[in-house]
Amino acid sequence: MAHEHKLEIFRGLLKFKSNVTKIWGVLIVLSIVTAVEVVLGIYKPESLTENTFIRMKLLNWIFIILTIFKAYYITWDFMHMRDEVKGLRRAVVWTGVFLILYLVFILLTEGDYIFNVYDTGFQSWDF
Amino acid sequence: MDATVTNTTSEGKTWGGGNKPLKASYGKLMMWFFIVSDGLSFSGFLAAYGFSRFKFIDSWPIADEVFTHVPFFHGNYPMIYVAFMTFVLIMSSVTMVLAVDAGHHMKKTKVIWYMFFTIIGGAIFVGSQAWEWATFIKGDYGAVETKGGKILQFLDAETGKRVALADFATTLPSERVGHERKNGIWYDSEGALPSYTIEEIKAGFAANSNLLIRTQTLTEKGEKTILSRDESLLRLNRDAVAVVEGANLIHNEYGTPLFADFFFFITGFHGFHVFSGVIINLIIFFNVILGTYERRGHYEMVEKVGLYWHFVDLVWVFVFTFFYLV
CATH class of the missing domain: 1.20.120.80 (Cytochrome c oxidase, subunit III, four-helix bundle)
Known part of the structure; x- marks a missing residue:
């Protein structure tokens, strides 16, 4: 059985000789990203917690982007999505991405609305 | 004619399960x-x-x-x-x-x-x-719950560190016993009682002047609000109704039960x-x-x-x- 693996990550920036070395390479990438997340989570630099983008702290944006970065490498290299055909890749990824973005958007909007109702109402909730 | 025949046979294979479009x-x-x-x-x-x-x-x-x-x-x-x-x-x-x-x-x-x-x-x-x-x-430290279901936590005014209930609660004589099923309606019972009663916490808090209360509300900087000593006393004596230790699906000493x-x-x-x-x-x-x-x-x-x-x-x-x- 032939199992072709694409052995490049970072769009060809990093090339591996075999699938096994690629796996270890991806592990190193994922470990570094996790370490960065933990360090940022412990120290919480003020420049990142005080500035916001679309009403969310920069630090939280960084966490979310790094998470998606990790998810990409887990799916692409550990689950071999890189080696699957375009049709399978799109059927799996875009279905999830579209539905999740939609759900997150409506639920967070609704949650924010309810927060405002609690916040600006005449009723006290803190008693 | 030949072409048509080829088409039908390959068509037959396509829908017959021999074809793997997603490989x-x-x-x-x-x-x-x-x-x-x-x-x-x-x-x-x-x-x-x-x-x-x-x-x-x-x-x-x-x-x-x-x-x-x-x-x-x-x-x-x-x-x-x-x-x-x-x-x-x-x-x-x-x-x-x-x-x-x-x-x-x-x-x-x-x-x-x-x-x-x-x-x-x-x-x-x-x-x-x-x-x-x-x-x-x-x-971890334990906390008290208010009438509105909010959590009040305790901390040391000097160090700013959290203080456990056991560190300051006084012991008062009390006759409070856990309500069991056998003493009332069969479906009505309560779990283990917390180690301290709310009166013991209130008395202990009043006796230790270095203690402050931390509410659930976050400040601008994303930290928990710390009340002054007077506000703390007022809040505790007016609102607190129950002692919470640990977390379950209904009570949670860390904050909102959700x-x-x-x-x-x-x-x-x-x-x-x-x-x-x-x-x-x-x-x-x-x-x-x-x-x-x-x-x-x-x-x-x-x-x-x-x-x-x-x-x-x-x-x-x-x-x-x-x-x-x-």
Whole structure:
């Protein structure tokens, strides 16, 4: 059985000789990203917690982007999505991405609305 | 004429199951479909968590202050243990993908060893999860709950550090006994009583002038609001109705009960996935040892459980971010 693996990550920036070395390479990438997340989570630099983008702290944006970065490498290299055909890749990824973005958007909007109702109402909730 | 005949025969093959447009076997495709739908379940839970958090955005517990323990060590180590768990899971994902790779090369012994390490990693993760739950349920410092269901926590005015109930509560003679089923209606009973009554906490608080109260409300800087001594006394004596130690589905000493509910639900559902992943991996592991896939001529079953196992890791990456980091 032939199992072709694409052995490049970072769009060809990093090339591996075999699938096994690629796996270890991806592990190193994922470990570094996790370490960065933990360090940022412990120290919480003020420049990142005080500035916001679309009403969310920069630090939280960084966490979310790094998470998606990790998810990409887990799916692409550990689950071999890189080696699957375009049709399978799109059927799996875009279905999830579209539905999740939609759900997150409506639920967070609704949650924010309810927060405002609690916040600006005449009723006290803190008693 | 010839062309028409060729068309019909190839048409027949296309719909007869001989054609694989996605170049993946039936089993792998079904695993991918399952992963998509299971991923949607998890994102539903996490989005619901986001909903509740946005609803109480100014009073949500700070995860760093909740998950601070490491087994066998005393002290305050936020994030360290969860980071360790994340690393264990990523590591077991690596051994899994190495097992899949060894399977492609039909190296049975290597598959066995890598699957063995994967199972060990999974077991460590589930064990850690159980320990996290136990620590969370047992509680840390203890707190009191107000009439409105808000949590008031205690801290030392000088050091700014949290103070446990046991450190300042006085002991008052009390005749309060737990209500049991046998003493009333059969469905009406209460759990174990907290170690202290609210009167003991109030008396102890009044006697220790260095104590302050911390409310759930977050300041501009994202820290918990600390009341002055006078406000603290007023708040405690006017509003506090119950002592809370630890967390369950109804009361939660760390803050809003919703936080505990989502913690139990999401990490529980994920932990259940890891547990079932370990069981499935074990089954495949024994099949590999027995030589089932050697006889079959390929190790695709290892690849399929591998997909599931990586998915569990993938979900954990998101749970880690949204529960512990953000």
